[in-house]
Amino acid sequence: MSTQLNSKIPAGPLGDKWSSYKEDVKLVNPNNKLKFKVIVVGTGLAGASAAATLAELGYQVDAFTFHDSPRRAHSIAAQGGINAAKNYQGDGDSVHRLFHDTIKGGDFRAREANVHRLAEVSVNIIDQMVAQGVPFAREYGGLLDNRSFGGAQVSRTFYARGQTGQQLLLGAYQQLARQVGLGGVRLFNRSELVDVVTVEGRAAGIVVRDLITGEVTSHAAHAVVLATGGYGNAFFLSTNAMSCNVTAAWRAHRKGAYFANPCYTQIHPTCIPQSDEFQSKLTLMSESLRNDGRVWVPKNQDEKRSAADIPEEDRDYYLERLYPSYGNLAPRDISSRAAKRAVDKGLGVGPLKNGVYLDFADAIARLGKDVVKERYGNLFDMYERIAGENPYDMPMRMYPASHYTMGGLWVDYELMTSIPGLYAAGEANFSDHGANRLGASALMQGLADGYFVLPYTIGNYLAPMLNKAIPSVDHPEFKAAELAARERFTGYLNIGGTRSPDWFHREVGKIIWDYCGMERTEQGLEKALSELPALYDEFKKDLRVTGNGESLNQTLEKAGRVDDFFQLGMLMCRDALERQESCGGHFRAEYQTEEGEALRDDDKFCHVAAWEWSGDPMTAKRNVEELEFENVHLATRSYK
Amino acid sequence: MSNHLKDIILKIWRQNGPKDSGHFETYKVDEISDEASFLEMLDYLNEQLITDGKEAIVFDHDCREGICGTCSLMINGQAHGPERSTATCQLHMRKFSSGAEIVIEPWRAAAFPIIKDLMVDRSAFDRIIESGGFITSVTGGAPDANLIPIPKPVADSAMDSAECIGCGACVAACPNGAANLFTSAKIAHLNLLPQGQAERYKRAESMIEKMDEYFGSCTNHGECEAACPKEISIDVIALANADYRKAKLKNRKFISRI
Numbered sequence: 001m002s003t004q005l006n007s008k009i010p011a012g013p014l015g016d017k018w019s020s021y022k023e024d025v026k027l028v029n030p031n032n033k034l035k036f037k038v039i040v041v042g043t044g045l046a047g048a049s050a051a052a053t054l055a056e057l058g059y060q061v062d063a064f065t066f067h068d069s070p071r072r073a074h075s076i077a078a079q080g081g082i083n084a085a086k087n088y089q090g091d092g093d094s095v096h097r098l099f100h101d102t103i104k105g106g107d108f109r110a111r112e113a114n115v116h117r118l119a120e121v122s123v124n125i126i127d128q129m130v131a132q133g134v135p136f137a138r139e140y141g142g143l144l145d146n147r148s149f150g151g152a153q154v155s156r157t158f159y160a161r162g163q164t165g166q167q168l169l170l171g172a173y174q175q176l177a178r179q180v181g182l183g184g185v186r187l188f189n190r191s192e193l194v195d196v197v198t199v200e201g202r203a204a205g206i207v208v209r210d211l212i213t214g215e216v217t218s219h220a221a222h223a224v225v226l227a228t229g230g231y232g233n234a235f236f237l238s239t240n241a242m243s244c245n246v247t248a249a250w251r252a253h254r255k256g257a258y259f260a261n262p263c264y265t266q267i268h269p270t271c272i273p274q275s276d277e278f279q280s281k282l283t284l285m286s287e288s289l290r291n292d293g294r295v296w297v298p299k300n301q302d303e304k305r306s307a308a309d310i311p312e313e314d315r316d317y318y319l320e321r322l323y324p325s326y327g328n329l330a331p332r333d334i335s336s337r338a339a340k341r342a343v344d345k346g347l348g349v350g351p352l353k354n355g356v357y358l359d360f361a362d363a364i365a366r367l368g369k370d371v372v373k374e375r376y377g378n379l380f381d382m383y384e385r386i387a388g389e390n391p392y393d394m395p396m397r398m399y400p401a402s403h404y405t406m407g408g409l410w411v412d413y414e415l416m417t418s419i420p421g422l423y424a425a426g427e428a429n430f431s432d433h434g435a436n437r438l439g440a441s442a443l444m445q446g447l448a449d450g451y452f453v454l455p456y457t458i459g460n461y462l463a464p465m466l467n468k469a470i471p472s473v474d475h476p477e478f479k480a481a482e483l484a485a486r487e488r489f490t491g492y493l494n495i496g497g498t499r500s501p502d503w504f505h506r507e508v509g510k511i512i513w514d515y516c517g518m519e520r521t522e523q524g525l526e527k528a529l530s531e532l533p534a535l536y537d538e539f540k541k542d543l544r545v546t547g548n549g550e551s552l553n554q555t556l557e558k559a560g561r562v563d564d565f566f567q568l569g570m571l572m573c574r575d576a577l578e579r580q581e582s583c584g585g586h587f588r589a590e591y592q593t594e595e596g597e598a599l600r601d602d603d604k605f606c607h608v609a610a611w612e613w614s615g616d617p618m619t620a621k622r623n624v625e626e627l628e629f630e631n632v633h634l635a636t637r638s639y640k
Numbered sequence: 641m642s643n644h645l646k647d648i649i650l651k652i653w654r655q656n657g658p659k660d661s662g663h664f665e666t667y668k669v670d671e672i673s674d675e676a677s678f679l680e681m682l683d684y685l686n687e688q689l690i691t692d693g694k695e696a697i698v699f700d701h702d703c704r705e706g707i708c709g710t711c712s713l714m715i716n717g718q719a720h721g722p723e724r725s726t727a728t729c730q731l732h733m734r735k736f737s738s739g740a741e742i743v744i745e746p747w748r749a750a751a752f753p754i755i756k757d758l759m760v761d762r763s764a765f766d767r768i769i770e771s772g773g774f775i776t777s778v779t780g781g782a783p784d785a786n787l788i789p790i791p792k793p794v795a796d797s798a799m800d801s802a803e804c805i806g807c808g809a810c811v812a813a814c815p816n817g818a819a820n821l822f823t824s825a826k827i828a829h830l831n832l833l834p835q836g837q838a839e840r841y842k843r844a845e846s847m848i849e850k851m852d853e854y855f856g857s858c859t860n861h862g863e864c865e866a867a868c869p870k871e872i873s874i875d876v877i878a879l880a881n882a883d884y885r886k887a888k889l890k891n892r893k894f895i896s897r898i
């Protein structure tokens with residue numbers, strides 16, 4: 001029997017849960033807030049907004065980032081926008097509709113109460129960000145403009161050109177910077193979390209490594225927030241930034257925090273394909289391109305002609321053929337899998353035959369080059385800079401890539417992990433997107449968690465701790481964690497093997513991508529689960545890290561991150577193997593409808609899988625939190 | 641389609657720490673695809689160095705999409721290299737040819753001390769933002785977002801300035817090591833918006849004075865604008881200077897009456 005997980009969802013009707021929670025929550029008197037220290041790890045949207053707001057309330061906050069500045073966090077790269085149920089367009093939007101779209105988009109694998117709260121606070125986010133000076137796009141009358149996005153029938157996405165993530169992150173960063181200037185937040189940059197410390201079952205603090213000096217130090221606090229992003233870089237090639245990693249969440253997992261639904265990963269259909277074996281990362285091109293671009297591949301595997309010379313009868317516009325009503329705008333997971341099938345059949349285009357065409361020739365003929373340029377000019381320029389081809393003359397080449405992870409640390413309604421006093425926010429937790437995230441919802445969740453949820457829920461935990469002593473950094477648990485961290489990094493340096501951390505990252509990423517990527521099978525996952533431990537053994541014997549541990553050493557940093565990706569990769573495969581159904585981003589080839597769509601099994605798998613550390617990811621214990629749907633009807637998603 | 645460049649000679653600045661004097665070292669990349677990005681070429685070189693048992697070259701980078709502002713590098717004396725409005729991470733090897741000799745240095749500015757090799761410390765930028773690069777708005781108290789209409793040209797203009805990625809190319813390109821483009825871009829972004837008016841003059845004053853603690857003075861060379869990967873116009877410097885002058889001339893207690 002598995003452990004019972006208490007999600008602490010408040011009683012009462014769905015729409016009243018959050019307000020009644022806030023009415024009943026314990027408060028900390030303003031003068032007493034000064035007596036509490038909160039550590040926030042990560043300074044992206046969730047971390048920066050949480051740190052700034054907690055400091056504004058009067059808590060002492062220590063914020064940690066491994067970047068040189070909080071403004072570098074990968075939230076900055078989000079292009080499209082942020083959803084909010086403002087109904088400024090008068091097109092029938094409401095909190096309930098945003099809630100419903102998010103639950104359905106997540107393929108009915110998210111918690112109703114969390115998602116409803118997210119939809120409720122979405123409107124506050126927009127107010128807050130505008131007050132901070134985020135220059136959202138506006139209509140000529142001066143009011144805010146909206147665009148529509150996948151998975152919704154209303155226009156509820158607010159945007160700032162193609163740089164919404166940048167503008168929102170800078171807004172949150174500026175609030176954080178203000179608190180740093182006022183002394184409410186102490187900022188530790190170029191400092192990476194290497195362990196989470198628990199004392200008597202509660203979060204007591206963290207151990208960090210100063211990336212410049214290699215020094216390992218402990219930091220104690222009353223509560224710890226991890227806002228450290230997702231684990232998409234487990235695949236090696238992804239649209240994540242180079243330093244995105246799972247270490248903070250994974251170290252917390254090893255200290256007892258449950259890791260939920262690691263197999264829920266999102267593959268974005270429109271990324272620029274890999275161009276050579278040395279490629280370090282993939283670049284996403286906004287989904288909006290599919291509004292006017294037509295996706296196709298040649299019908300013939302041996303096609304040698306350039307795109308423009310291939311006549312209509314030799315082209316397969318496969319999305320239009322397979323999904324006539326949605327066509328090129330079929331959802332992310334469906335479009336991604338269709339592209340994979342075409343490339344797997346040998347119909348891929350480009351020098352490595354690893355892409356599909358996204359063709360704007362018809363749009364240019366219909367609308368004129370100027371209109372196309374006005375709509376997509378900056379994206380076309382970006383494509384040309386990277387791919388070296390002009391998309392006005394030649395179709396773009398696209399291929400799916402890992403881009404977001406819905407899984408993450410298990411949290412309850414208060415965003416607390418299974419370790420009391422340890423919270424997880426933003427992409428680092430698993431809470432709101434179920435098995436698939438809708439476009440423009442990641443920014444919404446990060447800011448909701450940081451600005452509007454954690455500042456309430458943390459007080460509820462801290463209030464009873466008033467004037468009680470907390471363990472100091474001299475506590476043996478801290479000393480033990482410091483020692484383990486030092487030994488860990490010295491260990492990498494002492495292996496003295498022949499392969500670099502990047503080499504291992506590329507290899508482990510390839511296994512995870514091949515068997516736990518867009519399409520998974522029992523056989524493939526079992527293969528991965530035999531290959532991963534073998535490669536991990538090799539990693540431990542044959543790793544080579546040059547340089548030393550006493551000065552800045554990016555090779556050594558990477559070694560620690562790759563180590564954690566190995567362990568996570570095994571858990572991802574185990575989770576994918578155990579979940580014998582298809583839902584959202586998790587597609588098991590054995591479980592599909594006749595049309596090739598995801599086939600859920602609500603009788604057996606309408607639950608969250610929350611994995612418990614046992615000393616080895618291969619033997620981790622699978623706990624279950626049943627999902628109850630009282631307000632929406634469990635239906636099959638159809639995009640035909 | 642894909643070609644391979646041969647025999648690229650790299651002269652790269654190596655410096656073991658802030659106190660080390662530093663020197664150039666010459667490396668050769670025998671062959672690299674022209675599809676590779678400039679930083680992938682350095683990744684490749686680092687792989688070779690590790691294979692040879694040598695320490696990899698340290699350089700800052702992260703998103704590799706030209707938006708996070710982490711990457712830097714003076715490439716043949718130009719901040720972010722030869723391609724206009726392009727950050728180093730978006731520069732590709734197809735801009736170079738076989739046999740090319742490429743000199744790679746860190747940002748050179750007194751306010752950006754070298755940490756190691758090609759990595760510098762740009763935290764002076766954070767100090768400037770902390771001194772006033774924000775709008776004070778306590779979480780939870782904001783009025784409805786559509787309460788104050790903002791004319792589209794004003795919002796667009798604020799956005800033009802807000803696009804700054806904080807990479808520091810402007811400082812590296814400036815003969816004086818001035819940070820006026822970075823500082824003024826933030827002042828312009830916030831001072832143009834109605835929400836930014838309450839703190840407008842205080843902001844200009846404190847940010848510019850904080851900037852002066854670290855950076856050199858602007859003498860209108862215009863190199864910053866040419867080096868900026870986001871093509872931020874030096875017009876923002878005029879706007880910030882005008883606000884700074886006003887802040888100094890007027891008694892701030894009476895600003896609200898003007």
